[in-house]
Amino acid sequence: MTIVPQMNLSREALEPYWLPFTSNRAFKAKPRLFVGAKGMFYTTAEGRQLLDGMAGLWCVNAGHGPERITAAIREQAGHLDYVSSFQMSHPLAFKLAGRIAGLTPEGLDRVFFVNSGSEAVDTALKIARAYHRARGDAGRTRLIGRAKGYHGMGFGGLSVAGIARHRRDFGPLLGDVDHLPHTYNREHQAFSRGQPDWGAHLADELEAIAQIHDPSTIAAVIVEPVTGSGGVLPPPKGYLERLRAICDRHGILLIFDEVITGYGRLGAPFGSTALGVTPDIITCAKGMTNGAVPMGGVIASTKVYDAFMTGPDEAVELMHGYTYSGHPLACAAGLAAIDVYEELDLFARTARIAGYWEAQAHSLQGEPHIVDIRNIGLLAAIEIAPKPGEPGSRSAAAGNLCYEAGVLVRTAGDALVLSPPLIITEAEIDRIFDTIRQAVRALA
Numbered sequence: 094m095t096i097v098p099q100m101n102l103s104r105e106a107l108e109p110y111w112l113p114f115t116s117n118r119a120f121k122a123k124p125r126l127f128v129g130a131k132g133m134f135y136t137t138a139e140g141r142q143l144l145d146g147m148a149g150l151w152c153v154n155a156g157h158g159p160e161r162i163t164a165a166i167r168e169q170a171g172h173l174d175y176v177s178s179f180q181m182s183h184p185l186a187f188k189l190a191g192r193i194a195g196l197t198p199e200g201l202d203r204v205f206f207v208n209s210g211s212e213a214v215d216t217a218l219k220i221a222r223a224y225h226r227a228r229g230d231a232g233r234t235r236l237i238g239r240a241k242g243y244h245g246m247g248f249g250g251l252s253v254a255g256i257a258r259h260r261r262d263f264g265p266l267l268g269d270v271d272h273l274p275h276t277y278n279r280e281h282q283a284f285s286r287g288q289p290d291w292g293a294h295l296a297d298e299l300e301a302i303a304q305i306h307d308p309s310t311i312a313a314v315i316v317e318p319v320t321g322s323g324g325v326l327p328p329p330k331g332y333l334e335r336l337r338a339i340c341d342r343h344g345i346l347l348i349f350d351e352v353i354t355g356y357g358r359l360g361a362p363f364g365s366t367a368l369g370v371t372p373d374i375i376t377c378a379k380g381m382t383n384g385a386v387p388m389g390g391v392i393a394s395t396k397v398y399d400a401f402m403t404g405p406d407e408a409v410e411l412m413h414g415y416t417y418s419g420h421p422l423a424c425a426a427g428l429a430a431i432d433v434y435e436e437l438d439l440f441a442r443t444a445r446i447a448g449y450w451e452a453q454a455h456s457l458q459g460e461p462h463i464v465d466i467r468n469i470g471l472l473a474a475i476e477i478a479p480k481p482g483e484p485g486s487r488s489a490a491a492g493n494l495c496y497e498a499g500v501l502v503r504t505a506g507d508a509l510v511l512s513p514p515l516i517i518t519e520a521e522i523d524r525i526f527d528t529i530r531q532a533v534r535a536l537a
């Protein structure tokens with residue numbers, strides 16, 4: 094039987110591919126195949142247009158397929174396809190690092206290239222431990238993550254992450270790890286607009302953890318400035334400031350995982366800028382190339398970088414890197430992406446349209462089953478009460494109804510999560526929330 098006639102894909106032809114984070118058997122029985130994308134829309138194999146409410150997977154910030162990025166990749170591929178970054182390089186890697194340093198908070202200006210968010214996180218954790226060792230403080234090895242945190246799928250990122258279902262099957266993970274509590278409390282925060290007023294005190298748990306382990310054993314704390322995959326949880330007002338102060342008090346590095354919040358999502362180049370708290374290390378990926386070529390980065394402070402620049406000049410200062418670190422196609426895409434973001438003034442535009450986004454998201458308050466709405470920048474989550482004893486049941490059904498109605502949203506537990514391309518118009522915002530309104534009204 095041919096399942097996708099336009100592509101001549103039979104059920105059998107679907108078998109060899111083992112899809113990530115997917116119910117493979119359900120997918121292969123009813124595949125969702127996409128064959129094109131432009132701007133705010135995907136084209137499905139059936140020829141339907143789908144409004145992309147997720148920017149792909151939180152990454153296509155300037156919309157799909159900006160010509161400038163496509164052309165830059167094409168040109169670079171015909172020019173220099175590959176060069177190792179070990180003891181050699183190419184000019185675009187330096188150019189891109191310089192452009193990124195121009196977007197980050199002051200003092201964060203040393204960029205290490207990797208190929209994904211997961212690699213960025215594992216690299217940042219390794220840099221944190223090696224930083225303390227380079228300073229003669231090798232006893233600082235402990236890493237602190239946070240409940241509901243998502244930091245990719247490497248063993249390092251998984252170890253500091255806080256979503257049990259992601260971790261369950263892969264243990265034992267790194268042992269030298271502890272976790273902060275998450276910051277979500279519906280009783281105190283439901284229907285907050287932007288950063289909730291309640292919850293700054295939860296940062297003080299870091300002090301408690303430090304006192305249990307002894308602060309001098311802790312290398313780094315890693316958090317997403319806004320928890321993303323864990324359900325879009327903006328930080329309570331004052332929370333990140335308190336984390337920063339506690340880290341400073343004890344010589345602990347603060348890492349912000351900005352794989353989602355980097356590149357404009359909160360209406361400034363990085364979440365750190367938007368939220369006014371500067372970490373020691375930022376991880377990024379996704380919007381770095383507008384999703385067009387896999388790439389990630391670790392952006393370290395000069396202080397961190399300089400700690401490594403000791404010993405003989407010929408010594409390799411950090412024994413770490415990947416075959417595709419600073420890949421020429423990724424660098425070309427990364428430079429073109431920044432050009433496009435600047436040309437469209439996309440970060441400032443995001444800050445301007447975020448108010449409309451917020452108002453439309455919260456217009457769903459009072460619709461059936463909706464128990465919370467959260468938003469910040471161009472992110473939102475609509476929390477839907479599940480059927481008793483069936484977690485995720487209604488959110489999954491609502492997501493499917495939206496898909497049938499031509500709008501792509503994502504589910505995270507009981508929430509619908511939204512993270513559209515930053516080029517979204519007011520009319521498209523209306524369409525997303527009207528579609529969700531109709532979907533939740535149709536739910537049993």
Ligand SMILES: Cc1ncc(COP(=O)(O)O)c(C=O)c1O
Pocket residue numbers: 208209210211212214243244245246317321322350351352353378379
């Ligand atoms: C905050 C955060 N960190 C890390 C990652 C992992 O990125 P990747 O899937 O590119 O490895 C993600 C992916 O969604 C993320 O949201």
